[in-house]
Amino acid sequence: IGHNFGTFIYNQNRLQKISNIEGAWVIKNVIGNPQMLIQGNYNGIHVLHKKEEQWRVRNKLDGFNISSRFLELSGNQIFVNHEYKGLFKITIDDAFTKAINISVDSLKKGTNSGLITFKDDILFANKDGIYKYNEKSNDFEKDTLYSTFYNTSDYLSGRLINTDNEGK
Secondary structure, three states: OEEOOEEEEEEOOEEEEEEOOOOEEEEEEEOOEEEEEEEEEOOEEEEEEEEOOEEEEEEEOEOOOOOOOEEEEEOOEEEEEEOOOEEEEEEEOOOOOEEEEEEEEOOOOOOOOEEEEEOOEEEEEEOOEEEEEEOOOOEEEEOOOHHHHOOHHHOOOOOOOOOOOOOO
């Protein structure tokens, strides 16, 4: 459980604090490593690790200090949507300890924008449409099908929601 006062585990009707790091926005699984999670916080990204059946903060991702409320992970890349600063793509080392390269698309920003992984695609939405990450071009490209779901003049929010079990 992420909270302003840290990170907690809920177990047997009890909360156990595992981190004092303020502002735990989001926690994501690391595909292929069930003993590791990434967590977006007010001051960047942290790695949580399960050792001896206990979750603990292993490290902060060195080199990236931007508030990470909306993030998605794909291999050794982490995408962070910051509504005022833009869409960040962070290439990390294999050990999940530091940012090797950081790029930002400052044109893809705006309040009420969204970022999710849906059916193995990373999608970004803002008032201009819905974009899908293309690994070959190494960029987000406007998706013509998804972008028809709303009219830019009627745009209220790009908040995307994935109903994991239903695939919608």
